[in-house]
Amino acid sequence: MSTHHTSLVSFYHDGELHRRQLHHFEAHLAGCPICQKELATLRRLSHVLEDFTIPVGKTSPERFSARIRARLPARQRQSAWRTALQGVWQAAPALLFGTLTFGQAVLMLSGAALTIAGLSGSVPWPRNSWLVRLALLFGAAIDHSTRSLLQLLGTLSWFTVLELAFLGIIGLLYWGWLASWWAYHRSVA
Amino acid sequence: MPAPVAQDEWRLVTQAQRGDQEAFGELIRRNQEQVIGLVYRLCGDMELAEDAAQEAFLRAWQHLPSYRPDAPFKNWLYRIAANIALSALRRERAMTDIDDLLPAASDEEPEDETEASERREYVRRAVLALPAASRAVLVLREYEGLSYREIAEVLNIPIGTVMSRLNYARSKLRESLAPYLQAEGE
Ligand SMILES: [Zn+2]
Numbered sequence: 001m002s003t004h005h006t007s008l009v010s011f012y013h014d015g016e017l018h019r020r021q022l023h024h025f026e027a028h029l030a031g032c033p034i035c036q037k038e039l040a041t042l043r044r045l046s047h048v049l050e051d052f053t054i055p056v057g058k059t060s061p062e063r064f065s066a067r068i069r070a071r072l073p074a075r076q077r078q079s080a081w082r083t084a085l086q087g088v089w090q091a092a093p094a095l096l097f098g099t100l101t102f103g104q105a106v107l108m109l110s111g112a113a114l115t116i117a118g119l120s121g122s123v124p125w126p127r128n129s130w131l132v133r134l135a136l137l138f139g140a141a142i143d144h145s146t147r148s149l150l151q152l153l154g155t156l157s158w159f160t161v162l163e164l165a166f167l168g169i170i171g172l173l174y175w176g177w178l179a180s181w182w183a184y185h186r187s188v189a
Numbered sequence: 190m191p192a193p194v195a196q197d198e199w200r201l202v203t204q205a206q207r208g209d210q211e212a213f214g215e216l217i218r219r220n221q222e223q224v225i226g227l228v229y230r231l232c233g234d235m236e237l238a239e240d241a242a243q244e245a246f247l248r249a250w251q252h253l254p255s256y257r258p259d260a261p262f263k264n265w266l267y268r269i270a271a272n273i274a275l276s277a278l279r280r281e282r283a284m285t286d287i288d289d290l291l292p293a294a295s296d297e298e299p300e301d302e303t304e305a306s307e308r309r310e311y312v313r314r315a316v317l318a319l320p321a322a323s324r325a326v327l328v329l330r331e332y333e334g335l336s337y338r339e340i341a342e343v344l345n346i347p348i349g350t351v352m353s354r355l356n357y358a359r360s361k362l363r364e365s366l367a368p369y370l371q372a373e374g375e
Contacts, residue, residue, distance in 0.1 A: 007352070007356070010352075010355070010356065010359070014330060014336075014337065014355075015336070016336065016337055041363065041370065042359070044370050045359060045362060045363060045366065045370060046331055048312060048366055048369045048370060049312060049316070049331050049332075049362070051308055051309045051312040051313075052230060052309070052312045052313045052316050052332075053309060054225070054226045054229050054230070055229075055235055057225060057235055057238075057239055058235065058236065058239065059239055061218065061221060061222065064217075064221055064225075064239065064242075064243070065214055065217040065218050065221060067243065068214075068217055068243055068246045068247060069210060069213075069214050069217070071243075071247060072210055072213070072247070072250055073250075073251075074208070086254075184255065185255075
């Protein structure tokens with residue numbers, strides 16, 4: 001550090017420098033009369049500011065709290081379901097993440113299972129996939145292996161749609177939660 | 190890192206959250222002095238400060254169920270109190286002449302016996318002459334000892350704004366309090 005950074009002096013004075021920054025600055029400070037002078041001024045200013053004292057209040061501390069207590073509206077004890085609902089709301093991000101992980105795992109496993117089953121031909125497809133139907137519609141002559149492949153592609157793409165929809169819903173729920181969290185915290189103060 | 194909320198305070202908060210007014214009374218007693226002090230330094234008027242602090246505690250009671258222990262309870266109270274004080278100041282400003290609060294321009298040197306009280310008044314006026322937004326940052330830093338991050342949370346402003354307002358406040362005070370700063374030095 002070869003230049004003087006008055007902001008660093010403020011950070012130092014305010015206890016905002018940590019570890020390496022702090023050591024660096026202290027090393028610089030030891031040999032820098034300009035920063036030393038700046039620091040001395042800040043310290044003097046803080047000292048002078050102590051003269052802005054707080055006068056004795058008109059209300060004694062006991063009366064002050066008693067007066068507030070007297071004005072406190074009784075708050076309904078939270079009902080059990082409200083507490084539960086609040087708990088769910090607070091745990092929503094974790095729940096959503098859990099659902100996401102679980103859903104992804106299910107989709108992945110079932111996708112893999114279908115692929116294997118479809119390729120080996122051991123499981124007959126319940127119905128022709130939309131790709132096969134499309135091919136048949138155009139009168140294409142399809143043999144067994146082409147048909148399997150088309151079936152597979154058809155299922156896979158439906159899987160992709162399913163997966164995207166799933167992701168979309170989770171994403172929407174999460175953003176909704178974030179929005180409500182934000183609104184809630186803004187309403188507090 | 191220490192927990193932001195001490196255990197016994199957290200116990201009082203949870204009791205108060207469930208509607209225990211006795212517990213909340215204890216929370217008031219523990220924090221009233223600092224909350225009143227903060228508001229007083231924001232508005233410079235003790236009567237106004239007591240009213241605003243009272244209002245802050247009432248509002249805190251209403252919003253208590255939403256308090257989360259991710260920051261000290263005191264900081265949460267500060268947030269509410271600062272909001273009330275600053276909006277009261279905005280209303281006030283529309284009505285009264287802000288020049289009333291400015292330090293009287295005088296080049297007299299403070300005299301010996303009355304020096305202390307004169308100086309107190311001078312410092313008070315100098316702080317109150319700052320724009321409210323900068324004053325709030327300065328007060329939270331210099332008198333309440335909050336970190337930049339905590340100030341940012343209490344005032345709901347970015348941390349960069351905390352730094353620039355603090356800088357501004359200090360540079361203004363270095364001008365207005367110059368006689369005292371020089372007299373003290375060396
Ligand atoms: Zn330097």
